[in-house]
Amino acid sequence: MKNMIENAILKNVEKLPESVKQAVFDYTEFLVNRYAVDDPKTAKAPKRGGLGIWQGKIWMSDDFDEPLEDLKF
DSSP: OHHHHHHHHHHHHHTSOHHHHHHHHHHHHHHHHHHOOSOGGGOOOOOOOOTTTTTTTOOOOTTTTSOOGGGOO
16 A cells, blocks of 8 residues: 555655645655654654643733724724
């Protein structure tokens, strides 16, 4: 199955204009850098942050929701 997918990808890329092939190459480089590991069996997508990841790292003024002086009527 792996070779079938790779062959299908290559056939599709061959049909593209050169300028788009460069974009495909750039994207594949991005994916390789993001997901490649020494052992493909253990490869996992990187974890993304969840709720509260900024807790304690930022603050918001108590009057954040108050109208700005410039916009008051």
